[in-house]
Amino acid sequence: MKETTSPTDRHLLAQIDPARVPAHIAVIMDGNGRWAEQQGEHRISGHLNGVRPIRDTLTAATEAGVKYLTLYAFSTENWNRPKAEVDALMELLVNTLANEVDELDRNGVRLHTIGDTDSLPGTCRTALTKAMERTKGNSRITLTLALSYSARWDILRMVRSIATDIREGRLQTFAVNEALIDQRLSTHGLPDPDLLIRTSGEQRISNFLLWEIAYAELWFTPVLWPDFQKQHLFQAILDFQHRERRFGLTREQVTTP
Numbered sequence: 001m002k003e004t005t006s007p008t009d010r011h012l013l014a015q016i017d018p019a020r021v022p023a024h025i026a027v028i029m030d031g032n033g034r035w036a037e038q039q040g041e042h043r044i045s046g047h048l049n050g051v052r053p054i055r056d057t058l059t060a061a062t063e064a065g066v067k068y069l070t071l072y073a074f075s076t077e078n079w080n081r082p083k084a085e086v087d088a089l090m091e092l093l094v095n096t097l098a099n100e101v102d103e104l105d106r107n108g109v110r111l112h113t114i115g116d117t118d119s120l121p122g123t124c125r126t127a128l129t130k131a132m133e134r135t136k137g138n139s140r141i142t143l144t145l146a147l148s149y150s151a152r153w154d155i156l157r158m159v160r161s162i163a164t165d166i167r168e169g170r171l172q173t174f175a176v177n178e179a180l181i182d183q184r185l186s187t188h189g190l191p192d193p194d195l196l197i198r199t200s201g202e203q204r205i206s207n208f209l210l211w212e213i214a215y216a217e218l219w220f221t222p223v224l225w226p227d228f229q230k231q232h233l234f235q236a237i238l239d240f241q242h243r244e245r246r247f248g249l250t251r252e253q254v255t256t257p
Contacts, residue, residue, distance in 0.1 A: 006230070009230045012235060013064065013234055016234065016238060016241065017241055018065055021064050021065045021066060021241075022194035022195040022217075022240055023191055023194055024067065024069075024070065024191045024192065024194055025061060025069055025070070025194070026069075026193040026196045026212075027071050027072065027199075028196070028206060028208055029073070029225045030198055030200035031046075031200030031223075031224030031225045032049070032050045032225055032226060034200065034224055035050075035225065035227065038224075043085055044084075046225075047085075047088065047089055051092070053227075053228040054096075056230050056233075057233050062109075062141050063230075066141060066237075067142065068141070070143075070144040070193065071143070071145055072149070072206075072208050073145045073146055073147050074093075074115075074146070074147045074148055074149070075150050075206070076150040076153050077150065079119075079148070090121050093147075094124055097128065097130075101130070101131045105135050107140065109138055109142075109143050110137075110141070110143070111132050111142075111145070112144040113128055113132065114144055114146050114147075114149055114186040114190075115146050115147045115153075115186060117147055119148045128147075150208075151208055151209055155185070157184075162176055162181075185212075187209065187212055193209060193212060194217065195216060195219060196208075196217070197220075199223050199225045199228055200225065201220070215245070221236070
């Protein structure tokens with residue numbers, strides 16, 4: 001990962017308070033198709049040009065001190081897109097993992113995934129398994145790819161799991177609490193996101209981490225994903241640091257020692 005070199009990037013990074021950096025940032029990477037259309041190119045070109053912003057965002061997050069970065073790479077609804085586009089996305093995933101795993105490992109990145117990965121093609125599952133195994137000992141930052149993921153799928157899977165355990169006598173209903181729900185979701189082991197970013201100007205969540213973002217700060221930008229740069233992530237973090245997070249408390253409760 002290349003260190004920050006742009007004067008703008010350095011200026012923004014210098015303004016970030018290291019003590020108030022969001023531990024976990026989640027990103028809905030939106031706008032690849034529209035970007036390609038604006039360039040007069042096929043939608044697949046947008047996905048190809050969406051790889052560079054992933055590198056930049058990961059680098060910027062690492063430089064700022066973020067410990068967890070989760071990217072919404074492919075939703076369960078995306079399976080309904082044209083077959084040629086889905087096939088191209090799967091091939092891009094395999095090639096990107098193969099090309100990037102050495103650098104991820106060198107830079108202390110642990111690769112993780114959430115979602116119904118069993119539904120991915122075998123080549124994708126193999127590439128993911130190899131990359132995660134290679135980087136499992138790293139601790140500088142955890143990069144989670146949400147693949148064949150939707151929050152409703154995950155919540156439904158969790159509910160069925162708990163219901164089965166209650167029916168078969170392994171669990172009592174009074175034992176069902178938020179901690180148990182956290183353990184049964186595919187995001188177990190990850191802290192809840194502090195900041196959710198969505199690109200392309202759309203202002204909706206699109207079935208992403210619905211349980212986990214209950215108290216996340218939301219940051220929307222009109223920038224299409226292929227145009228997303230380090231400075232945009234730094235701007236989002238700076239905006240986050242100017243917000244007052246109360247988690248249901250009053251301002252007095254939050255500010256009083």
